[in-house]
Amino acid sequence: MVGFTAISAKDKFDYCLPSNSSCWPSQAQWSELKSKISGGKLHDISDNSEYNKICDASSVDPSAAYTLEDKGEGRCMQYHDCSKEKCDDKAGWNIPEYSVEASEETDIIEAIKFANEYNIQVVVKTTGHNYAGASMGDGALLVWMRHFKKYGDIIKAYEKCSETYDAVLKVGGGQIWEEAYKAVGNDYHMVGGGGLTVSAAGGWLNGGGLSASARLYGMGIDQVVEFEVITADGSKVTASKCENDDLFWALRGGGGGSFGVTTSVHYKLHATKPFCEIIFTITDFYEPTWDTKTLVKWIGVLVDSAPTFDQKWGGYWTLNSGIFYYQGTDEELKKDEFLIKIASLGYIKWDRWNCAESYFAARGGPENMSTDQTSQKEFNIASRLVPMSFVENNPEKMKEILVWMISNGFYTFNYIIGGKMMDVAADATAVHPAMRESVFQIETFDERLIQKLRDELPDSGAGFNHAAKNEPDWENQFWGRNRERLETLKEKWDPENRFNCWHCVGYLAKSDAGSVSFSLIFYLTTLVILLCSH
Ligand SMILES: Cc1cc2nc3c(=O)[nH]c(=O)nc-3n(C[C@H](O)[C@H](O)[C@H](O)COP(=O)(O)OP(=O)(O)OC[C@H]3O[C@@H](n4cnc5c(N)ncnc54)[C@H](O)[C@@H]3O)c2cc1C
Numbered sequence: 001m002v003g004f005t006a007i008s009a010k011d012k013f014d015y016c017l018p019s020n021s022s023c024w025p026s027q028a029q030w031s032e033l034k035s036k037i038s039g040g041k042l043h044d045i046s047d048n049s050e051y052n053k054i055c056d057a058s059s060v061d062p063s064a065a066y067t068l069e070d071k072g073e074g075r076c077m078q079y080h081d082c083s084k085e086k087c088d089d090k091a092g093w094n095i096p097e098y099s100v101e102a103s104e105e106t107d108i109i110e111a112i113k114f115a116n117e118y119n120i121q122v123v124v125k126t127t128g129h130n131y132a133g134a135s136m137g138d139g140a141l142l143v144w145m146r147h148f149k150k151y152g153d154i155i156k157a158y159e160k161c162s163e164t165y166d167a168v169l170k171v172g173g174g175q176i177w178e179e180a181y182k183a184v185g186n187d188y189h190m191v192g193g194g195g196l197t198v199s200a201a202g203g204w205l206n207g208g209g210l211s212a213s214a215r216l217y218g219m220g221i222d223q224v225v226e227f228e229v230i231t232a233d234g235s236k237v238t239a240s241k242c243e244n245d246d247l248f249w250a251l252r253g254g255g256g257g258s259f260g261v262t263t264s265v266h267y268k269l270h271a272t273k274p275f276c277e278i279i280f281t282i283t284d285f286y287e288p289t290w291d292t293k294t295l296v297k298w299i300g301v302l303v304d305s306a307p308t309f310d311q312k313w314g315g316y317w318t319l320n321s322g323i324f325y326y327q328g329t330d331e332e333l334k335k336d337e338f339l340i341k342i343a344s345l346g347y348i349k350w351d352r353w354n355c356a357e358s359y360f361a362a363r364g365g366p367e368n369m370s371t372d373q374t375s376q377k378e379f380n381i382a383s384r385l386v387p388m389s390f391v392e393n394n395p396e397k398m399k400e401i402l403v404w405m406i407s408n409g410f411y412t413f414n415y416i417i418g419g420k421m422m423d424v425a426a427d428a429t430a431v432h433p434a435m436r437e438s439v440f441q442i443e444t445f446d447e448r449l450i451q452k453l454r455d456e457l458p459d460s461g462a463g464f465n466h467a468a469k470n471e472p473d474w475e476n477q478f479w480g481r482n483r484e485r486l487e488t489l490k491e492k493w494d495p496e497n498r499f500n501c502w503h504c505v506g507y508l509a510k511s512d513a514g515s516v517s518f519s520l521i522f523y524l525t526t527l528v529i530l531l532c533s534h
Contacts, residue, residue, distance in 0.1 A: 010495070010496055010497040010506075010508065011508070012508065013500075013508040013509060013510050013511075014119075015119055015120060015121040015139065015140075015500070016118055016119045016120055017139040018046070018097055018139055019139075023118060023119060024118070025114075025118050025120075029118075030042065030044075030098065033100075033110060033111070033114045036106075036107075036110040037100055037101075037102075037107045037110060037111070038102075038103045038104050038106070038107050039101075039103070041100065041101035041102075041103070041107075042098055042099070042100055042101075043073035043074065043098060043099045043101065044097070044098055045072075045073050045074065045075040045095060045096060045097070045098065045099050045142070046095070046097045046098070048083075048093045048095055051072075051075065051076075051083055051093070051095070052080075054071065054072045054075070054076065055068060055071070055072050055075065055076035055077070055080065055083070065078060065127075065129075065195070065197035066197055068128060069126070069127040069128055069129075069146055069176070069197060070146060070147075073099055073101065073144070074096075074099035074101060074125060074142050074144030074146070075095050075096075075099065076128055077128040077130075077133065077135070077136060078127065078128050078129045079131060079133075079376055079377070079379045080376075080377050081133075081377050081378060081379070082094075082128070082130065082131070082132070082133035082136060082469075083095055083133075083136065084133075085133075085138065086133065086469060086470065086502070087131070087132060087133045087469045089377060089378065092138070093138060094133060094136045094137065094138045095136060095138065096123055096136065096137055096138070096139070096140040096141060096142035097139060097140065097141065098141050098142065099141075099142040099143075099144045100141065100142065100143050100144065101144050101146075101147055102143055102144065102145055102147070102148050102174075102261075103147055103148055103149055104148075104149065105230060105236055105263055108143055108230045108261050108263070109230055109234045109236070111141060111143050112143075112230065112232065112233075112234045112261075112498065113234045114141070115141050115498055116232075116233070116234070116496070116498060119496075120139075120140065120141050121137055121139065121140045121141070121497075121498065121499075121500040122140060122141050122142075122143060122498050122499050122500070123135060123136060123137035123140045123141075123142050123143070123257060123499070123500070123501050124142070124143045124145065124202070124256065124257040124261050124499065124501075125142055125143070125144050125145065125146075125257075126144075126145045126146050126173070126174050126176075126199035126201075126202040126203070127146065127176060127197060127198060127199045127202070127203075129195070129197070129198050129199070129203065130203055130256075131379060131381045131466065131467070131469060132467060132468070132469035132502055132503055133469065133502050134203070134255070134256065134257055134501040134502045134503060134504055135203070135256075135257065135501065136501075136502070137500065137501060137502075138510070140500070143261050145173050145174035145199075145202065145261065146174045147174060148172055148173050148174035148175075148263065149172055150172045150174075150175055150179065151170040151171060151172045151175070151264055152169070152170070152171065152172070152175070152179060152180070152183035153169070153170055153183075154167055154168070154169055154183065154184065154187070154188070154269065155167065155168050155169075155170065155266075158225065158266065160225050160226055160240055160242075160266070161240055161241050161242035161243075162242070165225060165268055165269075166269070166271075167188055167268075167269040168225055168266045168267060168268055168269060169183060169184060169188075169190065169266070169267045169269055170264055170265070170266050170267075171183075171200045171201050171264065171265050171266075171267060172201065172263070172264055173201045173202065173228075173261065173262045173263040173264055173265075174199070174201075174202075175199065175200050175201060176196065176197055176198060176199055176200060177192045177193045177195065177196050177197070177198055177199075177200050177204075178196035178197065178369075179200070180192060180200040180267075181196070181360055181369070182367075184269065184360075185360070186272055186357065186358045186360060186361055187272065188269035188270060188271065188272060189213065189217075189269065189270040189271065189272050189273060189358060189359055190223075190267060190269055190270070191209070191211045191213050191214060191217045191218070191219070191220055191222075191223050191267075191270075192209075192211055192220070193209065193210075193211060193220075194210075194211070194212060194316070196369060200265070201262050201264065201265040202256050202262060203255075203256035203257070203465070204220060204465060205220045205221060205224070205251075205252075205256075205262075205265065206251055206252075206253070206254065206255050206256035206257075206262070207253070207255055207256065207431075207464040207465035208220065208221055208252075208253050208429075208431040208435055208463075208464055208465060209221055209223075209465075210415055210417065210441065210463070210465060211314070212314040212315045212316075212325040212359070213314050213325065213327070213359060214314060214417065214419070214420070214421055215309070215311050215312075215313060215314040215416065215417065215418060215419025215420060215421065216311050216312065216314060216327055216419060216420055217270055217420055218420045218421055218423070218424060219421050219424075219431070219435070221251075221252035221253055221429050221431060222252075222420075222421070222424055222429070223267045223268045224248075224251075224252060224265055224266070224267060224268075225240060225266040225267070225268060226238055226239065226240035226243070226248075226265070226266045227239045227240070227247075227248065227251050227262055227264070227265055228262070228263045228264040228265075229247065229251070229259070229260040229261065229262050229263065230260055230261045230263060231247075231259070231260040231493055231494070232260065232493060232494040232495075232496065232498040232499060236263070237260075239251060246489055246492070247259060247260075247489070247493060249428075249429060249430055249485075249489075250430050250485075250486055250489045250490075250493070250505075251430075252429035252430055252431065253429045253430035253431025253432070253435070253464070253479075253482070254430040254479070254482075254486045254489075254505055255464060255478070255504050255505060256501075256504070257499055257501040257504050258490060258494065258499045258500075258501060258504040258505045258506055258507075259489070259490065259493050259494065259499070259505070260493065260494075260499070272357065272358045273327055273358070273359075274327070274328060274329045274355065274356065274357055274358070275325055275326065275327055275328075275355070275356065275358060275359040275361075275362040276325070276326045276328065276329075276330060276333045276353070276354065276355040276356075276362055277323075277324075277325055277352055277353075277354045277355075277362040277363055278322070278323075278324050278326065278333075278339075278350065278352065278353050278354075279321070279322070279323045279324075279350070279351040279352040279353075280321060280322050280342065280348050280349060280350050280351060281320060281321045281348075281349050281351060282294045282295055282298055282320045282321065282345070282347055282348060282349075283347045283348070283349045284346075284347040285320045285347075292406055292407075294345055294346065294347040295319055295320055295406055296399075296403055296406075297345050298319075298320070298342075298345055299319070299399050299402045299403060299406075300399060301338075301341045301342065301345065302317065302402075303391060303395050303398045303399050303402070304395060305337075305338050305341065306388070306391050306416070306418075306439045306440070307388065307391060307392045307439070309338065309416060309418065309419065309439070310336070310337075310338070311327075311419040311420055312326055312327040312328055312336075313325070313326055313338060313416065313419075314327075314416060314419070315415075315416060316413060316414060316415055316416075317414050317416065318412055318413055318414065319402065319405060319406050319410060319412060322342070324416075325359065325362065326339070327359075329355060330355035333355065379445070380445055380446075380447070380468070380469075381443055381444075381445055381466050381467075381468065382443070382444055382445075382447075382450035382462070382466075382467065382468035382471065383441055383442065383443045383444075383450075383462050383463035383465075383466040383467055383468070384441070384442050384444075384450065384453035384454065384457060384460060384461075384462060384463070385417075385432070385434045385435065385438040385440070385441055385442075385457075385460045385461045385462070385463055386398070386438055386439060386440040386441070386442060386453075386457065386460060387434065387437050387438050387439070387457070387460055388418060388422075388437060388438060388439040389437070390457065390460070391439050391440070397456075401452065401453070401456055404452065405444075405449050405452070408448055408449065408452070409444070409446035409448050409449045410446075411444065411445045411446055411449075412442055412443060412444045412445075412449065413443045413445075414440055414441060414442045414443055415440065415441040415443075415463075416439065416440060417435070417438055417439060417440065417441055418438065418439045421435065421436060422436055422437065424436060426481075426482075427481075427482065430479065430482050430485070430486055431464070431479075431482070432461040432462075432464065432477075432478060432479050432480045432482065433461075433480050433481055433482060434460055434461035434480055435461070435463070438460070438461075441463040441466065443463070443466045450468060454472075461477050461478070461480055462474075462477040462478060464478050467503075469502075469503075471503070474503050478503070479505075486505045487505060487506065490505045490506040491506075494506065
């Protein structure tokens, strides 16, 4: 563990909470705020008794994620446990007191001004997809962005900071990937998230933004030309490489919900190119044979190919399957070395092989692209980055770890990363430097597997967007050597820690308030004893 002392201006949880009537706003004061929000959309969401009824969505319903992010006046989380503290089903509720359903910048500004006046913590949410519950907060005022005004215009020959971009897409602070992809259609390629229901301008992006085409064009944060943000003092600012460049740096990897509320993002677009989507499973692993021979061979192919993966490859893999995207035509794909190695494994069932004129078309077109199902309880995801140097220098060890995983839990869902992501300097953005140096992000749903990876790769870092809700030493595992600068910038841009969310930069836990008062009691008791003894 790297020793580092947090330098946030506010270092204890001393927000006004509803239980403190001496500081908590009166009904009249909340009504006054309501009158300033467009359409009066300030919602009292403090009553949790109906949560399950209001936010119920079956996990087998493919539209559940859409439903959940739009309903419940902002209170619904995709992973229902995250409506509770630390995403623990048995813990107390962690739902904010009020939500401002923002549709205009002024709604956000009024909410922040109000929270500043009454010292209330602010949390931000678009879709509620965050696996660790970072878009929730007990006793907080929620800025709910999902119904914020939508943009979606493609701007050609866009000029910014003395550069001209062929085409950019302006995405609104509450929009989701489905909306962005539909706006772009087949006219351009856009680097975006795999799940259509994830926000395009919020947490996904602030966490770095992994994509099936990140190896070809870089991460989501590498596509941003500018952000528009409402900051903790209620100002509207632009952050780009020539305006507020330190905030621009922090928003690209420093995590959502802690430096301000993003109201729009201008994304670089790329020329459309042919792509293939291939999905396969390894069949001799299934009953009645249960033979892991091909799995072991698959791991061999994967690990041995990793150091020289062509940038044309991107996507996801598990211990017995692959969902890959290849930038190229069907003809080119068939000649590709990695593909030939996969095909030669035998026992491969090609579930999908679709080559088309663009990435979106290969996925079936924005209308037909599938999205992940959600609404699970107990969704215990955790992630670990695997450095390229480790795979290059210890390929047999890497294979051994993955083979161990086959017989000790098995359940993973992983990214191949690297490629163009590595062309950006490790300190050029706030994302963990390891993101720029790794070849795999392994995601597991089993405590044994993640612990194995933490033990084998103790300093390699966690993938922020898929991090465990209880990641040990989280500040260092999320940001590595970029952490110190992030905390300095938090102090600059949010000195009162108005934005406070679980495991975000500057996070203040309610228990800190407890430990502070405990220290105070201890101090006063000692003082009394000393005075009495004299
Ligand atoms: C179905 C699914 C598919 C996924 N696919 C991918 C993928 O392909 N690549 C990848 O990297 N990750 C992926 N993820 C992980 C995803 O990036 C994280 O869950 C992320 O936190 C979601 O961001 P959100 O804004 O949609 O969620 P939310 O829960 O609404 O917010 C997450 C965080 O961002 C903050 N935030 C949200 N909106 C704003 C805003 N407008 N301004 C400032 N802060 C904001 C919140 O305060 C919170 O801290 C996926 C997750 C799911 C559930």
